[in-house]
Amino acid sequence: xxxxxxxxxxxxxxxxxxxxxxxxxxxxxxxxxxxxxxxxVVRKEEEGLDIPVVCLQCEDAPCVAACPxxxxxxxxxxxxxxxxxxxxxGCKVCITACPFGGIGWDPKSGSVIKCxxxxxxxxxxxxxxxxxxxxxxxxxxxxxxxxxxxxRFEEVSRLxxxxxxxx
Amino acid sequence: MGFKGxxxxxxxxxxxxxxxxxxxxxxSLAAEYLGGxxxxxxxxxxxxxxxxxxxxxDNLLIFAVGALxxxxxxxxxxxxxxxxxxxxxxxxxxxxxxxxGAELKFAGYDAIVFRGxxxxxxxxxxxxxxxxxxxxxxxxxRTTYETEAMIREEAxxxxxxxxxxxxxxxxxxxxxxxFNDHGRAAARSGIGAVMGSKRLKAVAVRGxxxxxxxxxxxxxxxxxxxxxxxLSHPFTPDRVKYGTNNLVELMQAIGRLPAYNHREGVFDEWxxxxxxxxxxxxxxxxxxxxxxxxxxxxxxxxxxxxxAMVGKGxxxxxxxxxxxxxxxxxxxxxxxxNHLCNQYGMDVISAGGVIAWAMExxxxxxxxxxxxxxxxxxxxxxxxxxxxxxxIAFRKGFGDLLAEGVYRASKKIGRGTEKYAMHVKxxxxxxxxxxxQKSMGLAHATSNRGADHLxxxxxxxxxxxxxxxxxRFGERYLPEMTDRLNPKYKGIMVKELEDFCAVVEAxxxxxxxxxxxxxxxxxxxxxxxxxxxxxxxxxARLRLIGERIVNLQRLFNVREGITRRDDTLPERFxxxxxxxGPSRGQVVELDQMLDEYYGHRGWDPETGIPTRERLxxxxxxxxxxxxxxxxxxxx
Numbered sequence: 001x002x003x004x005x006x007x008x009x010x011x012x013x014x015x016x017x018x019x020x021x022x023x024x025x026x027x028x029x030x031x032x033x034x035x036x037x038x039x040x041v042v043r044k045e046e047e048g049l050d051i052p053v054v055c056l057q058c059e060d061a062p063c064v065a066a067c068p069x070x071x072x073x074x075x076x077x078x079x080x081x082x083x084x085x086x087x088x089x090g091c092k093v094c095i096t097a098c099p100f101g102g103i104g105w106d107p108k109s110g111s112v113i114k115c116x117x118x119x120x121x122x123x124x125x126x127x128x129x130x131x132x133x134x135x136x137x138x139x140x141x142x143x144x145x146x147x148x149x150x151x152r153f154e155e156v157s158r159l160x161x162x163x164x165x166x167x
Numbered sequence: 168m169g170f171k172g173x174x175x176x177x178x179x180x181x182x183x184x185x186x187x188x189x190x191x192x193x194x195s196l197a198a199e200y201l202g203g204x205x206x207x208x209x210x211x212x213x214x215x216x217x218x219x220x221x222x223x224x225d226n227l228l229i230f231a232v233g234a235l236x237x238x239x240x241x242x243x244x245x246x247x248x249x250x251x252x253x254x255x256x257x258x259x260x261x262x263x264x265x266x267x268g269a270e271l272k273f274a275g276y277d278a279i280v281f282r283g284x285x286x287x288x289x290x291x292x293x294x295x296x297x298x299x300x301x302x303x304x305x306x307x308x309r310t311t312y313e314t315e316a317m318i319r320e321e322a323x324x325x326x327x328x329x330x331x332x333x334x335x336x337x338x339x340x341x342x343x344x345x346f347n348d349h350g351r352a353a354a355r356s357g358i359g360a361v362m363g364s365k366r367l368k369a370v371a372v373r374g375x376x377x378x379x380x381x382x383x384x385x386x387x388x389x390x391x392x393x394x395x396x397x398l399s400h401p402f403t404p405d406r407v408k409y410g411t412n413n414l415v416e417l418m419q420a421i422g423r424l425p426a427y428n429h430r431e432g433v434f435d436e437w438x439x440x441x442x443x444x445x446x447x448x449x450x451x452x453x454x455x456x457x458x459x460x461x462x463x464x465x466x467x468x469x470x471x472x473x474x475a476m477v478g479k480g481x482x483x484x485x486x487x488x489x490x491x492x493x494x495x496x497x498x499x500x501x502x503x504x505n506h507l508c509n510q511y512g513m514d515v516i517s518a519g520g521v522i523a524w525a526m527e528x529x530x531x532x533x534x535x536x537x538x539x540x541x542x543x544x545x546x547x548x549x550x551x552x553x554x555x556x557x558x559i560a561f562r563k564g565f566g567d568l569l570a571e572g573v574y575r576a577s578k579k580i581g582r583g584t585e586k587y588a589m590h591v592k593x594x595x596x597x598x599x600x601x602x603x604q605k606s607m608g609l610a611h612a613t614s615n616r617g618a619d620h621l622x623x624x625x626x627x628x629x630x631x632x633x634x635x636x637x638x639r640f641g642e643r644y645l646p647e648m649t650d651r652l653n654p655k656y657k658g659i660m661v662k663e664l665e666d667f668c669a670v671v672e673a674x675x676x677x678x679x680x681x682x683x684x685x686x687x688x689x690x691x692x693x694x695x696x697x698x699x700x701x702x703x704x705x706x707a708r709l710r711l712i713g714e715r716i717v718n719l720q721r722l723f724n725v726r727e728g729i730t731r732r733d734d735t736l737p738e739r740f741x742x743x744x745x746x747x748g749p750s751r752g753q754v755v756e757l758d759q760m761l762d763e764y765y766g767h768r769g770w771d772p773e774t775g776i777p778t779r780e781r782l783x784x785x786x787x788x789x790x791x792x793x794x795x796x797x798x799x800x801x802x
Contacts, residue, residue, distance in 0.1 A: 012452075015452075015453060015454055015455035015459070015462040015464075016454055016455055016456075017455035017456070017457065017458060017459045017460070017462070018266070018457055018458065019239060019458055019460075022238075022239040022458065023239070025377070026239070026383065026387060029377070030380075030383040030384075031377040031378060031379045031380065031383065032237060032238055032239060032377060032378040032380070033273065033375075033376065033377030033378070034269075034273065035273065035374070035375040035376070035377075036377065042325070043266075043325075045315075045348070045349040046316075046349075046477075046478075047477075048451050048452050048454065048466035048477070048478075050454070107375075127239075127394070129394070129398060129460045130462075
């Protein structure tokens with residue numbers, strides 16, 4: 001079995017530059033159009049938060065279960081929730097079913113837009129300048145996050161040591 | 168022909184009659200002026216003149232984005248807002264980053280031109296093809312932050328981008344700004360007061376369209392090279408960590424950190440307001456604007472105390488204007504005063520500048536309690552600074568005088584306080600000192616919008632970018648050009664950088680990345696423009712456009728009576744040697760630099776008016792004839 005990868009999103013690293021939206025719309029439509037992007041950065045200015053929202057490729061995907069025509073299905077090997085435009089009737093029930101806002105509708109092309117990992121080289125991860133979006137091996141996903149938490153403790157422990165008069 | 172790069176449409180709004188129309192963008196204007204400041208210069212020159220009262224209905228208020236705004240070009244997040252300035256009475260414009268400009272492009276427009284005055288408060292709503300003036304009576308009297316939130320709530324759409332004025336703009340504070348994206352400021356030149364005079368509270372934009380490119384594949388291929396060069400520049404890690412705030416440390420080190428109303432260039436308590444401290448104690452997260460690889464924006468938190476706040480923190484200009492330049496090391500009061508300026512919607516540089524003038528005048532006994540309504544204007548009183556910011560925004564008591572800006576306030580008081588008004592062409596001087604960096608002194612003097620560090624932004628000599636100086640100017644000007652204290656070759660440097668910055672501001676790109684750090688230059692912008700628009704650009708063509716824009720803005724000012732005599736600095740910089748610090752003993756050798764500058768500009772050295780020959784070479788022959796016919800001494 002081929003190795004599975006995931007798109008690892010870390011909102012705490014996101015600065016809100018939205019280059020991911022530009023890379024995504026460019027990859028699929030060869031133009032810059034955030035409204036046609038499969039990934040959207042939601043900005044909460046009062047809290048200083050920027051949160052990239054994108055399809056999470058659920059194991060037990062509500063969109064797949066809801067789709068009446070089999071236009072959405074889970075690929076066993078890659079883990080991708082795949083979409084077939086030719087089988088889609090545009091009923092948008094998948095948009096309703098998704099609990100995360102991971103699926104959108106593009107009126108210009110008359111089609112569902114959802115993350116397809118750009119065929120294995122996600123452009124949002126390629127363009128992201130901060131590492132807020134990464135394309136990692138599935139088994140690394142948790143390790144990456146845990147390592148970052150551990151680094152924070154490292155900093156705290158340095159401060160404590162310094163406060164005690166140590167090095 | 169459909170436009171690529173540009174959206175191809177301009178919105179015209181007559182606030183007097185309430186009529187809105189959409190016109191096609193003029194293709195030759197787009198090609199020859201690029202957008203942003205280029206469009207603003209053209210339309211203001213054509214539509215506004217000496218007879219126009221900046222706060223009257225005849226003034227235009229222009230919002231424009233550039234050919235690259237909305238693309239992935241690094242830091243292509245800028246929009247310009249321009250009008251005849253109520254602060255300086257000459258050409259006025261200001262620029263902001265954020266997401267507003269890109270949103271306008273996605274809605275399908277390159278610019279919005281307002282004229283007239285609305286009988287009641289309104290805001291403009293733009294969502295793709297739907298444009299309407301909406302009642303703003305509930306919004307009037309609100310801060311910029313409240314205005315953004317209320318418009319989004321009413322629209323039921325969190326992605327709406329809003330540029331608005333706060334109370335300062337409504338109250339016609341002469342240095343009020345127009346703010347977007349929670350504390351992104353287009354605040355110089357008093358354009359917020361122009362917006363207030365038109366009773367226009369906000370411009371809300373939502374776009375679902377796209378920016379199409381002439382050669383998409385070429386653009387994206389170039390992009391990954393630009394990205395790599397930007398991220399690998401040695402300056403980038405510090406920019407990410409400190410934003411612009413570590414300039415406090417860097418400027419202290421060269422004696423160019425204005426303190427006590429520009430009297431000094433060092434501040435003994437600099438560590439209390441340093442970038443290091445802001446980062447360590449208050450920074451929550453660095454924030455980026457649209458397509459920005461650097462993230463200068465500071466989201467900060469003061470956790471407790473009377474100045475507790477959460478929101479946009481100060482950047483270098485605010486830190487100095489409300490810190491060292493008013494003798495203030497109370498960093499929490501500083502952060503709070505800056506926060507209030509963002510909410511009430513006014514320029515931190517001018518606000519700090521006018522407070523600094525008042526404090527020095529008080530110290531010298533030229534202002535008394537009778538003038539101030541009993542306030543004692545002691546240097547560094549953080550509580551007082553916060554109080555004065557409030558009083559200015561609402562024109563309360565003594566604040567009403569300060570709200571006029573330092574030129575008018577000092578004229579009104581008289582008694583020799585004019586000597587301590589640190590302005591050029593009525594615009595308060597920002598956080599630089601020409602005595603510690605000669606090119607900056609010249610740049611303050613020549614800028615078309617009055618004292619302004621960004622118009623030429625000559626920083627290559629500030630921290631010794633010798634390699635880039637050689638790349639951009641050749642070896643012939645070494646070593647003098649790299650020496651910040653040597654006036655030699657600063658004329659050519661400022662002239663060239665003014666032209667380059669005009670191009671940068673026309674295409675909608677930030678000066679961070681083009682000027683400092685100096686990563687992208689004409690060649691990169693030409694490549695980007697060619698791929699985006701399909702119009703072929705090279706360095707020579709862009710240089711011509713930049714010079715054309717600067718000259719057209721100058722002609723606007725010539726019509727307003729500006730001559731060489733106005734390209735000057737307060738005596739402090741030319742006569743008072745820097746009292747201490749690393750630049751001790753220095754003054755600005757302004758006349759020498761000006762002569763060199765006019766020579767390279769092709770302007771008459773006596774009058775500072777562009778010559779007919781140069782104007783014709785720039786495609787401004789018609790303007791030269793008009794001015795000569797109107798009696799201006801065009802040689």
